[in-house]
Amino acid sequence: MDFLRPTTWDEALAAMAEHPDAVPIQGGTDVMVELNFDMRRPAVLLDLGRITELTGSETADGRLRIGAGVSYTRVIEDLGDRLPGLAQAARTVGSPQIRNRGSVGGNLGAASPAGDSHPPLLAGDAVIEVESVRGIRMIPATDFYVGVKRNRLEPGELIRAFWMAPATGPQYFSKIGTRNAMVIAVCSFAVALHPEERRVGTGIGSAAPTPRRASAAEEFLRRELDWDGPLDEAVAREFGELVRKAAAPIDDVRGTAGYRRHALAVMARRTLAWAWNDYRAGKPGRGVA
């Protein structure tokens, strides 16, 4: 096994071009488990931990560009005011030790349907910036996930950053698990209000082969939501039903498909109500339009 330690992004891209089968490692919270348990023996490990470009964030054209290696701890502490949905999801990841190492880029690379950052990335219209020596590609989160633990990355490509607009309305994330820490989601749901477009974004986690939006539920709200009034209970309930129908869960060790569908309907209804209450109250810090 080779262990490559590039110190710049360009060096990392060159290394990936030379070794397209290299396994990138950032926080190690997924890759090291596979190594420790003999589930994987890559010919080349590519350590991204020394590349400072990956751990910075910046604002460009009014959007945030967040390095793929920014830890969950930093997402919570530095970005929570602008990306509240993602920060809520980050708080539910593992434990403090795991959040100190794990990153959204790692979640995207692993592309597990249960990854906690995926639903808020979907609800918030995130775009993933990937790069190889051939060039840069910008992939909307909606198109990024292609199967269980499979994403759109092509040989030689690395995840450089993800782009998201700062929240313009309330955002919420909800997750089902047996305790408050160290839980792989039984299922999860994210909602993001986009008041300036009179639109609501959604993201479903751990209830289909990939993270996915509930498109029909979003369309329903676009038609039925009265942005100047209180939330109609019937609308909230139908939203929950449409989210339930958007899922395609399986029975597994963490829960049954039926339970996941039921829980999603409840989480969707509740998170929409929480977000709507904040929106109506004009809660400061949430950028209500």
Add this chain to the structure above:
Amino acid sequence: MRVSFIVNGAEQTVDEVWEGESLLYVLRERMGLPGSKNACEQGECGSCTVYLDGTPVCACLVAAGQADGREVRTVEGLADGDRLDPIQEAFVEAGAVQCGFCTPGLLVQAHDLIERRPEPSDAEIREALAGNLCRCTGYEKILEAVRLAAARRAAAP
């Protein structure tokens, strides 16, 4: 592969490290520092918690090569010679140690908590220690120890 790094304040070089090996393995098996415990090897239990460049991490999830050039502080590096760190003293006095297997990880994690939040609330203590499992289920005494260490620090001149 060679790995050179600072461990508990001293520069160390370790040779013939396998590229897929964890920092935990290097500490325990190659450097004779068995304080950090090896249990789950998947970040679930927290018993291998060490400081990496001042941040608590699970040593089992850090590739050895990732520690090259960095600074590691293990539970062996908490005490000042024969003088225990206040968090260690508090664990002894509160009876927060039963079988002792989870203790090193809890000590490092609790040490970091009190450094960052000198007067943590109970909720903050629980959150900070949420990734450290004690299968003797001695959590009440562990919480007491952290409260004791924090109170003493707050009372210190």
